[in-house]
Amino acid sequence: MSPQVESFFEYLRFPSVSTDSTHKKNVENCADWLINRFDKMGLDATKHATPGHPVVVAGNAVKKDRPTVMIYGHYDVQPVDPVEEWKTPPFEPTLIDGRVFCRGATDNKGQNFAHILGVEETLKADGDLPVNVIFLLEGEEEIGSPNLAPFIKANRDLFAADICAVSDTGMIGPGIPTMTYGLRGIGCLEFVVKGPSLDLHSGVYGGAVANPAQVVARLVASLHDEKGRVQVPGFYDKVVPLEKWERDMWAALPDGDAATLAETGSPGTWGEDGYSSLERRWGRPTAEVNGIGGGYQGEGSKTVIPREAMAKLSFRLVPDQDPAEIISAAAKFLEEQIGDSCRIELDPGHDGPAYVMDPHSKFGKAAQAALKSTFNDDPKLIREGGSIPIIQDIKDILGIDTLMMGLALPDCQIHAPNENFTIENFEAGIRLNQNLLRELAKS
Numbered sequence: 001m002s003p004q005v006e007s008f009f010e011y012l013r014f015p016s017v018s019t020d021s022t023h024k025k026n027v028e029n030c031a032d033w034l035i036n037r038f039d040k041m042g043l044d045a046t047k048h049a050t051p052g053h054p055v056v057v058a059g060n061a062v063k064k065d066r067p068t069v070m071i072y073g074h075y076d077v078q079p080v081d082p083v084e085e086w087k088t089p090p091f092e093p094t095l096i097d098g099r100v101f102c103r104g105a106t107d108n109k110g111q112n113f114a115h116i117l118g119v120e121e122t123l124k125a126d127g128d129l130p131v132n133v134i135f136l137l138e139g140e141e142e143i144g145s146p147n148l149a150p151f152i153k154a155n156r157d158l159f160a161a162d163i164c165a166v167s168d169t170g171m172i173g174p175g176i177p178t179m180t181y182g183l184r185g186i187g188c189l190e191f192v193v194k195g196p197s198l199d200l201h202s203g204v205y206g207g208a209v210a211n212p213a214q215v216v217a218r219l220v221a222s223l224h225d226e227k228g229r230v231q232v233p234g235f236y237d238k239v240v241p242l243e244k245w246e247r248d249m250w251a252a253l254p255d256g257d258a259a260t261l262a263e264t265g266s267p268g269t270w271g272e273d274g275y276s277s278l279e280r281r282w283g284r285p286t287a288e289v290n291g292i293g294g295g296y297q298g299e300g301s302k303t304v305i306p307r308e309a310m311a312k313l314s315f316r317l318v319p320d321q322d323p324a325e326i327i328s329a330a331a332k333f334l335e336e337q338i339g340d341s342c343r344i345e346l347d348p349g350h351d352g353p354a355y356v357m358d359p360h361s362k363f364g365k366a367a368q369a370a371l372k373s374t375f376n377d378d379p380k381l382i383r384e385g386g387s388i389p390i391i392q393d394i395k396d397i398l399g400i401d402t403l404m405m406g407l408a409l410p411d412c413q414i415h416a417p418n419e420n421f422t423i424e425n426f427e428a429g430i431r432l433n434q435n436l437l438r439e440l441a442k443s
């Protein structure tokens with residue numbers, strides 16, 4: 001086993017599960033291990049305490065005549081449950097057929113360690129780096145990074161960078177270089193429809209008072225028309241249409257409809273008319289019902305009119321939709337349909353805007369060139385449907401964009417049992433970092 005893989009295995013053996021307080025010491029020990037690793041490479045590393053788990057910051061000496069890149073990653077991991085479904089011990093890295101099985105192998109230790117080793121290799125070869133590098137590794141990503149944005153805000157001077165790079169997104173497939181340049185935003189809204197003051201006998205009162213469960217069903221159904229378009233007034237007003245190059249590039253990717261069916265097990269696709277599955281998932285906004293309930297849920301029948309019923313909604317948003325505007329428009333849309341036969345209580349949840357950067361900007365082009373020279377193929381430019389709030393925080397607080405060059409493969413099982421990372425991608429990640437720093441220095 002190469003010393004690099006050995007070192008990777010050491011990193012993986014820390015059960016740095018951020019959500020579980022019994023692992024607090026392991027998270028701390030993992031941060032200490034990183035500090036030590038950075039010290040050995042000759043980088044200046046500091047462990048910063050936060051109200052939660054520590055943040056590790058490391059970098060080389062700043063030289064004024066070269067760009068500064070901040071590399072973000074996280075050293076905390078998800079819990080391992082259900083542990084009985086693991087084929088190998090979750091915190092004992094095991095190499096099988098070119099894949100390392102271990103919690104954190106892909107998400108995110110393998111990916112951030114590849115960056116660290118890339119820097120180490122360049123330092124060994126050249127004695128210096130072509131850019132200023134600032135590593136920012138946090139221990140709370142898997143619990144929503146509660147302390148990271150305040151930490152960056154309070155320490156802006158530590159992060160005076162021109163661009164950020166993150167490897168925590170996916171690749172289309174093995175060997176296909178992939179750059180993610182956009183993420184959807186989100187807005188959540190839940191509501192309770194309240195009717196009678198108590199559950200009623202549906203024989204005695206049925207037909208004479210509104211049934212909150214029926215009202216919730218009607219409201220939920222009103223969110224879309226038969227073409228899958230969201231019916232909240234103004235919902236699409238600020239949506240930036242997909243550009244032709246984006247639609248062309250996504251249409252040329254391996255069949256997104258087939259992949260969507262295979263990945264989800266759904267019998268058929270569904271969505272906004274006129275768009276492909278990938279466009280629906282990456283570039284178009286949605287309204288989803290995440291939960292719905294009310295009335296009797298037990299065995300057999302119970303002839304009742306429930307006194308209340310509820311639904312939880314989330315809206316996936318795209319540039320330039322404003323989450324607050326969308327949530328209030330949706331709340332108004334629901335409220336206006338209620339009439340006076342019952343009441344509605346609305347409760348907005350968390351939200352965050354969509355993120356998009358220009359992949360054809362100078363740093364975007366540098367990232368593409370690095371991907372191309374690493375994988376010997378033109379990179380695919382994609383967006384992802386989910387949100388990574390810290391990317392937007394970095395934009396808001398530091399005013400810089402993030403290059404998302406993830407190495408996660410579709411079958412890497414992140415957050416699930418048997419998480420794995422291929423040695424091929426681990427090694428590609430090391431080269432990718434070296435190529436990226438070189439390309440950024442030229443840009």
Ligand SMILES: [Zn+2]
Nearest residue numbers: 107142414415
């Ligand atoms: Zn994760």
